[in-house]
Amino acid sequence: MLTLVTLLLLALAGAGCAYAVLAAWLVRRGIRLGAPVPPAPVGPAPGVSLLKPLYGDEPDLARNLRSFCRQDYDGPVQILFGVARADDAAVGTVERVLAEFPGRDVALVVDERRHGTNGKVSNLVNIAERARHPVLVFADSDMLVGPDYLARVVSALEAPGTGAVTCLYRGVAVPGVWSRLAVQWIDHHFLPNVVVGLALGLAKPCFGSTIALRRDTLTRIGGFAAFKDRLADDYAVGAAVRALGLAVAVPPDLVLGHTCTADSFGALLRQELRWSRTIRSVDPAGFAGSVVTHPVPLATLAALLSGFGPGAMAMLGLAVTSRLLLQIIVGRTLNTGTKSLILGPVRDYAAFLVFLLGFWPGSIDWRGHSFALHTDGSMTAPDKAGS
Structure with missing residues (x-):
């Protein structure tokens, strides 16, 4: 059973590495900052x-x-x-x-x-x-x-x-x-x-x-x-x-x-958990599929289960490298620099934790107020949530 789980984690981590490289290429190709302002439409600009x-x-x-x-x-x-x-x-x-x-x-x-x-x-x-x-x-x-x-x-x-x-x-x-x-x-x-x-x-x-x-x-x-x-x-x-x-x-x-x-940490967790549960509420299949966007924690789990075997460690190195590549490309494309790269692995583990918690049912915190989230995407105050 452990072998099967390890293989599944390695497969997901490998898919995540490919995804990170694809994302880096698409960000570089798709975001065109610095483009000239489009010409104004013919006639007066609308109010x-x-x-x-x-x-x-x-x-x-x-x-x-x-x-x-x-x-x-x-x-x-x-x-x-x-x-x-x-x-x-x-x-x-x-x-x-x-x-x-x-x-x-x-x-x-x-x-x-x-x-x-x-x-x-x-x-x-x-x-x-x-x-x-x-x-x-x-x-x-x-x-x-x-x-x-x-x-x-x-x-x-x-x-x-x-x-x-x-x-x-x-x-x-x-x-x-x-x-x-x-x-x-x-x-x-x-x-x-x-x-x-x-x-x-x-x-x-x-x-x-x-x-x-x-x-x-x-x-x-x-x-x-x-x-x-x-x-x-x-x-x-x-x-x-x-x-x-x-x-x-x-x-x-x-x-x-x-x-x-x-x-x-609490403010960060509450905000990102609200975002995570919001995404899950509008696109549950897509949210579940986004597991492949977390190759570093997936490869880490595989390494732990395999006793830090060479294959799993190689995958972990590939996962860290692919994620760093994505972060560098994003920083250069957005002109935001790469000063916080050292936080990258820490951020990846924290993002995976938020992803897992996003599946857990519960209330959300928004601007200091707690709300119950329903399967149809609506929300109510807890005292009005019903069963």
């Missing part, structure tokens, strides 16, 4: 209402919000920051940012009305009532963008047959080792997996990093209220747009920054 739901203060929030206010876009832009309570810790930061941009169409929306379990979607329902323009763009609070962000997003939305646009993202660290480990999960696990999935036609992503769509498209999919109880609201929006026969575009030349704010 854009940029919606930013906020909850609480967080590291680098002011910097992230400023990046959305500094857009080089030819058409009118309305920016709406939204909170559910006047005493939300984000309000002070928003007010300081508003004072820095007196000539921009920027406002803070405070609305305590609650719509469903998903607080972010509830916030969007309220903010959207103030939006004036035909193109709506909404993005999570922890995203960092460049000045050509809106121009690229709207250009992608103008393509025939496109119903929505979403964006890839990389990690941006704040001081601390836990933040750096969170960055590595995004850069060396999440991002390559998405690139491979897109290249092979296996992934149909839609991320909270950015979702841009026309107002009439949002109306056709039921508005934000249709997703008020969904954990993976971003994925659900993308699925609804595709159900209309429209595409969700992912521009390969636009990779946003995701500020990683984890300040402890």
Whole structure:
């Protein structure tokens, strides 16, 4: 039995090595940073209402919000920051940012009305009532963008047959080792997996990093209220747009920054476990198949079971090498460097632990609140979860 298990682990680790090399090649070939901004569409640029739901203060929030206010876009832009309570810790930061941009169409929306379990979607329902323009763009609070962000997003939305646009993202660290480990999960696990999935036609992503769509498209999919109880609201929006026969575009030349704010092992584990269980809820088969993206821990287990036999040790060396190759290629492609390579094996073992825990049923932690996740992707507060 041990021999069979060892052989299975070695086979999975070998597949994982091949996967890492493929991912490195596809990342290098598929992500085209530094490309010129696409030419503006013929005619006046459509007006854009940029919606930013906020909850609480967080590291680098002011910097992230400023990046959305500094857009080089030819058409009118309305920016709406939204909170559910006047005493939300984000309000002070928003007010300081508003004072820095007196000539921009920027406002803070405070609305305590609650719509469903998903607080972010509830916030969007309220903010959207103030939006004036035909193109709506909404993005999570922890995203960092460049000045050509809106121009690229709207250009992608103008393509025939496109119903929505979403964006890839990389990690941006704040001081601390836990933040750096969170960055590595995004850069060396999440991002390559998405690139491979897109290249092979296996992934149909839609991320909270950015979702841009026309107002009439949002109306056709039921508005934000249709997703008020969904954990993976971003994925659900993308699925609804595709159900209309429209595409969700992912521009390969636009990779946003995701500020990683984890300040402890517990915070890191809770966040990544929520992400892991979210992925499992929307694509259980794909989530299970992603075991091959963990060759280093798989080869390590094989080495332990084989008594550190030469074949298993050779596979472990190959696994470490293939993963380091992927990390180097990602760092060079994203211009993020390779300073944290020493954390690579540690991050790989931690990612495998999160992967295993993702199969374990239980509640999820989101912004300090606990929710029960159901098999249909909906979520409820534990006291309303039922059996």
